[in-house]
Amino acid sequence: MKKKFTKTDLVIGTLLTLFAIAILYPFYNSILVSLVPQDVYVKTPFMLFPKKITLSAYQFVFSSKSIMNGFLVTLFVTVAGVIYNMFLTVTTAYALTKDIPGKKLIMHLIIFTVYFGGGLIPYYLLIKNIGLMNNLWVMVLPIGFWPMYMIIVKTFFEELPEELEESAKIDGANDLVILFKIILPLSLPVLATFALYYGVERWNEWWHGMLFIQTASKQPLQLVLRNIVQSAGEMTQNLPAGQEKKVFAEGVKMASIIVTMFPVMCLFPFLQRYFVEGLTIGAVKS
Amino acid sequence: MNALPKLKTGDLKANTSTLLKKIIRYKYFYLMLLPGLLYLFIFKYIPMYGIQLAFKKFMFNKGITGSPWVGLENFRYIFSEAEFWNAVKNTVIIAFMKIGLGFWISVVLAILISELRAPKFKKKLQVVYTFPHFLSWVIVSGIVINLLSNSGAINNLLSILGFERISPLTDKGIFRYLLIYSEVWKEAGWGTILYLAAITGIDPTLYEAATIDGANRWEKIKYITWPSIKGLVVVMLLLSIGQLMNAGFMQIFNMYNPTVYDVADIIDTYVYRITFERAPDFGVSTAVGMFKGVTNLILLLTADKVAKKMGHSGII
Numbered sequence: 001m002k003k004k005f006t007k008t009d010l011v012i013g014t015l016l017t018l019f020a021i022a023i024l025y026p027f028y029n030s031i032l033v034s035l036v037p038q039d040v041y042v043k044t045p046f047m048l049f050p051k052k053i054t055l056s057a058y059q060f061v062f063s064s065k066s067i068m069n070g071f072l073v074t075l076f077v078t079v080a081g082v083i084y085n086m087f088l089t090v091t092t093a094y095a096l097t098k099d100i101p102g103k104k105l106i107m108h109l110i111i112f113t114v115y116f117g118g119g120l121i122p123y124y125l126l127i128k129n130i131g132l133m134n135n136l137w138v139m140v141l142p143i144g145f146w147p148m149y150m151i152i153v154k155t156f157f158e159e160l161p162e163e164l165e166e167s168a169k170i171d172g173a174n175d176l177v178i179l180f181k182i183i184l185p186l187s188l189p190v191l192a193t194f195a196l197y198y199g200v201e202r203w204n205e206w207w208h209g210m211l212f213i214q215t216a217s218k219q220p221l222q223l224v225l226r227n228i229v230q231s232a233g234e235m236t237q238n239l240p241a242g243q244e245k246k247v248f249a250e251g252v253k254m255a256s257i258i259v260t261m262f263p264v265m266c267l268f269p270f271l272q273r274y275f276v277e278g279l280t281i282g283a284v285k286s
Numbered sequence: 287m288n289a290l291p292k293l294k295t296g297d298l299k300a301n302t303s304t305l306l307k308k309i310i311r312y313k314y315f316y317l318m319l320l321p322g323l324l325y326l327f328i329f330k331y332i333p334m335y336g337i338q339l340a341f342k343k344f345m346f347n348k349g350i351t352g353s354p355w356v357g358l359e360n361f362r363y364i365f366s367e368a369e370f371w372n373a374v375k376n377t378v379i380i381a382f383m384k385i386g387l388g389f390w391i392s393v394v395l396a397i398l399i400s401e402l403r404a405p406k407f408k409k410k411l412q413v414v415y416t417f418p419h420f421l422s423w424v425i426v427s428g429i430v431i432n433l434l435s436n437s438g439a440i441n442n443l444l445s446i447l448g449f450e451r452i453s454p455l456t457d458k459g460i461f462r463y464l465l466i467y468s469e470v471w472k473e474a475g476w477g478t479i480l481y482l483a484a485i486t487g488i489d490p491t492l493y494e495a496a497t498i499d500g501a502n503r504w505e506k507i508k509y510i511t512w513p514s515i516k517g518l519v520v521v522m523l524l525l526s527i528g529q530l531m532n533a534g535f536m537q538i539f540n541m542y543n544p545t546v547y548d549v550a551d552i553i554d555t556y557v558y559r560i561t562f563e564r565a566p567d568f569g570v571s572t573a574v575g576m577f578k579g580v581t582n583l584i585l586l587l588t589a590d591k592v593a594k595k596m597g598h599s600g601i602i
Contacts, residue, residue, distance in 0.1 A: 005403070008401075008503055009402075009403055012398055012401050012402055013402060013404070013407075015398060016395075016398055016399065016402060017411075019395065019415070020411050020414045020415065022471070023414055023415065023417075023418060023471060023475065024414060026429045026430065026433050027429070029432070029433055029438075029439045030428075030432060030433075033432060042437070046439060046442045046443045046446055047439065087321070088321055088322045088325055091318045091319070091321055091322060092318075092319060092321075092322030092323075094315075094318060095315040095316070095318040095319040095322075096319070098312055098315050100308070100309075100312040100315050100316065100319075101305055101308050101309055101312075106319065106323070109323075110322075110326060113326055113330040113331075115582075115583060115586055116334070116579055116583055117333060117334065117579060118330075118332075118333025118334045118335070118336050118337055118575075118579075119333070119557075119572060119575025119576060119578070119579055120554075120557055120558070120561065120571065120575055121336070121339060121557075121561060121568045121571045121572040121575060122332075122333035122335070122336025122337060122339060122350070122572060122575075123329075123333045123336075124561075125350060125568070126328075126329070126332050126333055126336065129349075130328070141325075141329075142329045144322065144325035144326070144329065145322060145325070150322075174314075175314050175315070176314070200420050204420075204421070204422035204424075206422065206424055207536070211562075222422050222424045222425075223424075225424055225425070225428070226424045226540070229424065229427070229428040229431070230540075250432060250437075253428060254428075254429075254432060256428075257425050257428045257429060260425060261421055261425050264420055264421065265417075268413070268417055268420065269413050272412070272413045272416060272417075275416070275420070276412075276416070276479055279479050279480065280480070280483040
């Protein structure tokens with residue numbers, strides 16, 4: 001039975017659509033700014049449709065060495081980071097599914113780190129002392145695994161039927177074989193979800209880069225972007241004569257932003273479901 | 287008399303040997319734990335050891351352990367700094383504004399979404415709502431700063447409509463609202479997910495029964511939907527109180543500027559500035575960090591106690 005579409009439905013639909021527009025409009029505006037020449041930007045007070053489109057801001061971004069460099073650094077950080085994160089998450093979670101002596105203490109030690117930490121300065125000194133300063137790995141190694149993700153993965157492992165493991169043992173499989181041949185393949189959806197979470201996080205990395213990386217060519221994309229966004233247009237000042245008219249600071253800023261979020265923007269509509277599932281299983285389990 | 291201690295040692299021996307056997311049996315699992323524990327030890331526990339700097343005068347050539355103790359000197363110093371208290375005040379105000387204004391938008395939004403009767407449209411909306419959560423504050427601040435700058439779209443629209451231009455980025459009176467706005471823009475949609483999961487879990491027969499009893503939409507929300515998410519709302523509220531001293535470093539760090547330090551400088555940004563933008567005193571910086579860490583821990587434990595007293599499962 002289909003219910004009648006009432007006035008209340010209309011009000012709810014309108015409110016929600018307005019909220020969606022409020023979220024989308026800033027993106028739309030950024031895309032417009034990145035696409036129009038300066039004179040159009042200055043002359044059109046409120047743009048909804050661009051009168052003239054130019055790709056010069058994008059040309060500038062793609063020919064910018066620092067952005068391309070940042071992209072490569074971030075690619076490395078994301079790939080290496082996710083592998084490292086998943087390795088630690090899976091090994092820790094799997095070991096803790098077993099009834100090993102000292103398990104409770106280990107769990108407490110892990111959870112305690114969620115609620116208390118040394119703070120910025122001891123952390124800074126540590127990084128300095130172990131020689132990670134100005135080293136690409138500083139954006140990978142210090143972010144190991146999130147206890148919450150590990151606990152969810154652990155619960156997932158625990159809920160797999162025990163008979164699978166037992167019958168494999170009878171067939172002579174050792175624990176590593178069991179993990180790789182039985183446990184991991186069965187947990188792929190959950191592992192993929194957390195790989196996504198870690199991946200987005202590594203993609204968004206800039207903080208460790210800002211604190212610990214001095215060499216410009218080792219800076220991650222988000223940090224390069226931050227420098228562009230926070231600068232008041234220096235980027236376009238050193239251009240050869242004639243080109244500065246085509247590119248303007250705001251356009252370049254917005255184009256850099258669009259380029260940086262492009263991968264997330266393209267993948268997100270297809271992956272949104274997994275992100276949501278990741279959060280909800282997490283909540284149910286804890 | 288003699289037999290008793292013997293038995294005990296025997297027991298102990300037996301116990302140790304079974305424990306040892308167990309440990310040996312699980313040796314590969316300990317090996318598997320090693321990388322994770324090593325990571326925690328190096329990147330989480332060693333910095334905790336460094337907290338002692340809060341009670342020391344840090345000297346670069348002497349390191350953490352070798353620097354001389356100064357008792358509570360660092361704390362006495364920060365407690366006498368007006369800028370420190372300003373940061374504490376801003377942290378609390380901004381955190382409470384976010385809870386008071388931002389927190390509830392997710393709750394209302396979740397209820398509205400659950401009431402929407404067009405499933406396909408609903409899915410599309412949710413993709414839009416949850417997307418900004420996955421962008422960094424670098425990107426979000428870039429977008430927002432452009433949008434609200436003096437020559438940005440919002441100001442141009444205001445001037446077309448005959449209003450005065452606003453400058454939220456440099457206006458002390460409204461900068462904090464800019465923080466709330468950008469926080470809501472980025473996080474409100476994502477914040478609905480858990481509430482929506484809880485609402486989806488409500489037994490549909492409850493609503494059917496209510497319809498038969500003649501309840502209207504509003505009454506169903508009030509008597510079925512709201513009671514079933516109330517517990518979760520309380521837990522989330524307590525969680526955000528446990529996070530009070532954070533107030534959003536990444537956000538503020540990417541949006542603020544010297545003009546608005548008065549109203550926007552929070553503890554974390556203050557620590558960053560006194561450490562990296564001035565002649566640093568690592569002892570003092572660590573003391574500020576420790577003040578924040580301990581306050582957060584106390585707030586969290588209190589919030590957890592309150593949650594348990596109220597009959598919830600606790601938040602830790």
